Amino acid sequence: MTNQTKPSASGETWTPRIVAFFCNWCTYTAADLAGVSRMKHAANARVIRLMCSGRVDPQFIVEALAKGADGVLIGGCHPNDCHYVEGNYKCLRRYQMLKRMIADMGIEPERLRLEWISAAEGEKVKRVINEMTETLTQLGPLGLPQKFDEWDREMEHFAEHVAAREAATGSACPEHGGKPQTLETAHA
Amino acid sequence: MVANLKLWRLLMPKPKIAFYWCASCGGCEETVVDLAEDILGVVEKVDIVLWPVAMDFKYKDIEAMPDKSIVATLLNGAIRSTEQEEMAHLLRRKSQYLIAYGACAQLGGIPGLANQFPLEQIFQFNYEGGPTMANAQKTRPQVTTDDQGRTPTLPAMHHVVRSLDQVVEVDYYVPGCPPTPRVTRTALTALLENRLPPKGSVIAPDIALCDECPRKATKPANIAFTEFKRPHQALMDPNLCFLAQGVVCLGPATRSGCNAACTVGGMPCTGCFGPTSRVRDQGLKILSSICSNIAPKEEGEIEKVIEGIPDPVGTFYRYGLAKSLLRRKATLPSK
Numbered sequence: 175m176t177n178q179t180k181p182s183a184s185g186e187t188w189t190p191r192i193v194a195f196f197c198n199w200c201t202y203t204a205a206d207l208a209g210v211s212r213m214k215h216a217a218n219a220r221v222i223r224l225m226c227s228g229r230v231d232p233q234f235i236v237e238a239l240a241k242g243a244d245g246v247l248i249g250g251c252h253p254n255d256c257h258y259v260e261g262n263y264k265c266l267r268r269y270q271m272l273k274r275m276i277a278d279m280g281i282e283p284e285r286l287r288l289e290w291i292s293a294a295e296g297e298k299v300k301r302v303i304n305e306m307t308e309t310l311t312q313l314g315p316l317g318l319p320q321k322f323d324e325w326d327r328e329m330e331h332f333a334e335h336v337a338a339r340e341a342a343t344g345s346a347c348p349e350h351g352g353k354p355q356t357l358e359t360a361h362a
Numbered sequence: 363m364v365a366n367l368k369l370w371r372l373l374m375p376k377p378k379i380a381f382y383w384c385a386s387c388g389g390c391e392e393t394v395v396d397l398a399e400d401i402l403g404v405v406e407k408v409d410i411v412l413w414p415v416a417m418d419f420k421y422k423d424i425e426a427m428p429d430k431s432i433v434a435t436l437l438n439g440a441i442r443s444t445e446q447e448e449m450a451h452l453l454r455r456k457s458q459y460l461i462a463y464g465a466c467a468q469l470g471g472i473p474g475l476a477n478q479f480p481l482e483q484i485f486q487f488n489y490e491g492g493p494t495m496a497n498a499q500k501t502r503p504q505v506t507t508d509d510q511g512r513t514p515t516l517p518a519m520h521h522v523v524r525s526l527d528q529v530v531e532v533d534y535y536v537p538g539c540p541p542t543p544r545v546t547r548t549a550l551t552a553l554l555e556n557r558l559p560p561k562g563s564v565i566a567p568d569i570a571l572c573d574e575c576p577r578k579a580t581k582p583a584n585i586a587f588t589e590f591k592r593p594h595q596a597l598m599d600p601n602l603c604f605l606a607q608g609v610v611c612l613g614p615a616t617r618s619g620c621n622a623a624c625t626v627g628g629m630p631c632t633g634c635f636g637p638t639s640r641v642r643d644q645g646l647k648i649l650s651s652i653c654s655n656i657a658p659k660e661e662g663e664i665e666k667v668i669e670g671i672p673d674p675v676g677t678f679y680r681y682g683l684a685k686s687l688l689r690r691k692a693t694l695p696s697k
């Protein structure tokens with residue numbers, strides 16, 4: 175894989191990372207077919223095989239985003255074709271609500287995509303991955319891990335502020351120097 | 363032997379306990395008081411060294427104590443301000459056990475919902491725009507002000523509301539909004555009798571609320587929602603499982619231990635006890651469970667049904683937003 179580079183400040187080396195949850199009975203087989211018949215599609219998707227699209231717990235999708243994916247693709251059997259009869263419908267309903275919810279959380283809903291792809295549709299796997307790579311490239315990196323780090327830095331900022339004040343007032347306590355701020359240091 | 367034990371009791375100092383509050387509504391304090399005469403039993407066995415809501419102590423007294431000299435601190439409320447953050451650090455250092463008491467300390471709670479709004483908008487509303495606000499000078503709290511040569515300081519607000527364990531290490535969690543007297547008693551007894559569960563445990567049964575809900579017998583094995591109703595929109599059957607009545611109930615994704623106080627009282631569970639140990643993200647788990655049971659199979663029809671839940675974040679993450687996988691609205695500033 176050549177695209178594991180993290181989004182750099184300049185954004186030059188960045189290409190989107192897609193986590194793809196594919197159902198064993200259709201989309202995964204189709205992806206396999208696409209591979210065997212040497213169809214060229216963007217190498218941005220990491221495929222995870224599950225037995226059914228109904229097994230895709232919304233926790234998996236959001237965890238993928240939280241750990242650094244830029245988008246999540248789910249592939250399942252066409253309506254009426256699910257090996258477990260109802261799994262793809264369950265997946266569709268969860269997906270629709272999840273899209274609304276991540277939009278409320280400030281994440282573009284286009285970062286999620288659900289497609290029905292049968293075992294014979296290798297061509298569709300290629301098209302969908304290419305399209306999604308294109309969409310995510312337009313949207314740019316999601317970068318949640320970096321956001322989490324950034325949010326947590328606000329506590330360090332305060333520690334620095336306290337340290338600066340102590341340095342200014344000369345009331346720094348050697349025992350607590352450099353440590354996270356404490357009452358002793360802040361109200362000294 | 364018995365005499366020895368009595369003598370030992372007399373000579374041994376009583377264990378020191380602290381209660382503290384951060385970003386909370388005061389309901390957790392109420393629960394401690396709700397222990398009624400049991401609180402006297404507790405007070406008899408322990409030495410309360412800090413309890414700002416009920417007794418007068420100074421932070422200085424705590425600072426002066428040796429590290430780890432408080433046996434347990436029960437801290438309620440989320441961490442929003444720099445002062446709360448400092449107190450969390452201080453009490454962590456002074457306590458052998460730091461216990462996150464109540465939903466806000468455990469999960470961020472209701473104050474955690476502020477993670478959906480920029481701090482500026484919150485200040486703007488509360489000090490300027492709010493309908494009951496009369497503040498022509500648009501005065502806002504300042505971290506430092508100049509007052510005739512003195513510079514008094516106020517705590518600063520963080521942009522992010524955090525659960526206690528997102529700030530310092532936590533030993534145990536007592537869930538609930540607020541915790542019930544029963545779980546509080548269980549926790550205090552476990553502490554005083556030194557029968558503590560493994561570190562990191564939530565002190566409540568590790569099974570979903572439905573298990574102790576009297577409506578469980580009527581919980582349908584197969585549900586097919588054709589619409590979602592909110593409790594005020596229909597006359598509720600007092601005995602039938604809420605899900606069977608088309609009302610979102612978080613019972614299946616919420617830890618038990620509250621004696622099903624809400625469902626017994628005629629309201630669906632809103633999830634304040636948090637998830638069981640097997641669930642990472644309570645909101646996503648209940649979303650998954652509820653939505654997979656929507657009746658229609660076609661996109662447009664499904665959309666109509668899910669519109670019956672107008673605020674998914676507020677519904678599924680009423681208490682758990684700060685501890686959810688996404689934590690807060692991703693587009694908000696951090697500075």
Ligand code: SF4
Pocket residue numbers: 571572573575576577578579581602603604605611612613614625630631
């Ligand atoms: S009313 Fe709620 S808690 Fe009670 S059985 Fe039904 S889903 Fe479970």
Ligand code: FES
Pocket residue numbers: 197198199200225226227228250251255256257258259261262
């Ligand atoms: S088996 Fe393919 S979606 Fe269920």
